[in-house]
Amino acid sequence: MLREIDRNREGERKLHEVIKRIEPFDEGAAELARRHSDNLTKPPGSLGKLEEIAAQLAGMTGELWPELSRRAVIVMAGDHGVCEEGVSAFPPSVTPQMVLNFLNGGAAVNVLARQAGADVICVDIGVAAELEHPGLEPRKIVFGTRNMAKEPAMTREEAVAAINVGIAIAEEQYTRGVRMFATGEMGIGNTTASAALASVLAGLAPEASVGRGTGINEETRQHKVMVVKRAIDVNRPNPKDPIDVLAKVGGAEIAGLVGVILGAAALRCPVVIDGFISSAAALVASKLSPMAAAYMIASHLSNEQGHRKLMDVLGLPPVLHLDMRLGEGTGAVLAFHLIDASLRLMREMATFDSAGVSRG
Numbered sequence: 382m383l384r385e386i387d388r389n390r391e392g393e394r395k396l397h398e399v400i401k402r403i404e405p406f407d408e409g410a411a412e413l414a415r416r417h418s419d420n421l422t423k424p425p426g427s428l429g430k431l432e433e434i435a436a437q438l439a440g441m442t443g444e445l446w447p448e449l450s451r452r453a454v455i456v457m458a459g460d461h462g463v464c465e466e467g468v469s470a471f472p473p474s475v476t477p478q479m480v481l482n483f484l485n486g487g488a489a490v491n492v493l494a495r496q497a498g499a500d501v502i503c504v505d506i507g508v509a510a511e512l513e514h515p516g517l518e519p520r521k522i523v524f525g526t527r528n529m530a531k532e533p534a535m536t537r538e539e540a541v542a543a544i545n546v547g548i549a550i551a552e553e554q555y556t557r558g559v560r561m562f563a564t565g566e567m568g569i570g571n572t573t574a575s576a577a578l579a580s581v582l583a584g585l586a587p588e589a590s591v592g593r594g595t596g597i598n599e600e601t602r603q604h605k606v607m608v609v610k611r612a613i614d615v616n617r618p619n620p621k622d623p624i625d626v627l628a629k630v631g632g633a634e635i636a637g638l639v640g641v642i643l644g645a646a647a648l649r650c651p652v653v654i655d656g657f658i659s660s661a662a663a664l665v666a667s668k669l670s671p672m673a674a675a676y677m678i679a680s681h682l683s684n685e686q687g688h689r690k691l692m693d694v695l696g697l698p699p700v701l702h703l704d705m706r707l708g709e710g711t712g713a714v715l716a717f718h719l720i721d722a723s724l725r726l727m728r729e730m731a732t733f734d735s736a737g738v739s740r741g
């Protein structure tokens with residue numbers, strides 16, 4: 382018993398050390414980037430969000446035009462006990478099948494990552510099945526979560542261990558030269574866990590946070606709303622304690638993404654947030670460290686019901702509106718192209734002075 386308490390404390394101590402390392406956004410660098418932008422041969426502000434992204438990247442990294450060519454999408458995979466309740470259009474067996482698909486390069490995120498020059502790092506953090514593959518990061522914390530409609534999905538210790546896995550992955554990738562991250566996930570049932578997190582931590586009614594996920598009909602969605610309500614009633618997560626909420630109604634892959642986000646922020650690396658599930662992880666991360674939000678770029682507005690409200694609460698306006706609802710990191714990897722465009726404009730455009738253009 383004592384040893385267990387020590388292990389808990391050690392895990393939380395590590396996590397809080399990383400949170401303490403997160404530095405405030407560099408307003409000075411962001412302002413310099415804005416000023417540079419205003420000197421480029423265009424009416425001020427005319428490149429809209431591309432200018433704002435460049436300023437954000439400068440504030441995150443402390444550099445006017447950071448070198449972000451090495452990038453990775455971290456795809457965290459985990460299963461959900463709540464699938465027993467019939468909340469997804471697909472069976473949990475799809476989770477390990479898709480993991481093998483990622484490792485063989487055949488999933489949507491692989492194609493988009495190839496196009497955007499990003500590595501796909503696939504992490505088994507909580508898949509129910511035993512998985513082996515030379516390309517897989519084997520960091521299993523749980524063999525699937527427990528059914529949150531009946532009991533806590535994870536123990537606090539498991540949730541903290543999963544966050545620490547995400548931090549370790551971000552740090553290892555940084556050591557390999559990665560300077561920009563995207564969040565991705567695979568886990569049948571994870572829109573149910575994400576809706577529960579959004580309800581508890583963002584105060585959304587389950588009717589508003591629960592969507593159709595992989596494509597359930599309205600009747601099943603109503604049932605999913607009831608399952609989320611029951612999970613919250615049974616577990617009584619404490620909204621003031623994000624780790625308690627994550628453990629009771631979250632998931633291992635969501636916890637892993639919380640770690641990736643906090644780890645990236647502590648390393649002053651931009652972290653591009655994908656859709657609904659990644660945004661639920663971003664919400665937990667920002668509750669643990671409000672300063673971490675400054676290192677996030679919201680990539681796209683998912684068609685999953687609840688995503689818009691969740692992004693409003695997070696204060697992160699999504700850049701792309703493509704009616705996507707896939708996850709895996711697909712929207713986040715697409716946003717890499719816009720980030721590249723914004724940095725390239727900063728680096729390559731002529732200034733009014735260098736081009737001899739009148740300022741008007």
Ligand SMILES: Cc1cc2ncn([C@H]3O[C@H](COP(=O)(O)O)[C@@H](O)[C@H]3O)c2cc1C
Pocket residue numbers: 468469470471475479566567568569570571572573593594595596707708709
């Ligand atoms: C073939 C397939 C590939 C996927 N890739 C991502 N998801 C997405 O769907 C799941 C969440 O939806 P729900 O909560 O309704 O189960 C997650 O795994 C998410 O990443 C997929 C789902 C399927 C079926």
Ligand SMILES: O=C(O)c1cccnc1
Pocket residue numbers: 572593594595655656657658659683684685688705706707708709
């Ligand atoms: O927005 C997402 O990330 C999403 C939505 C539905 C299903 N899977 C993922």
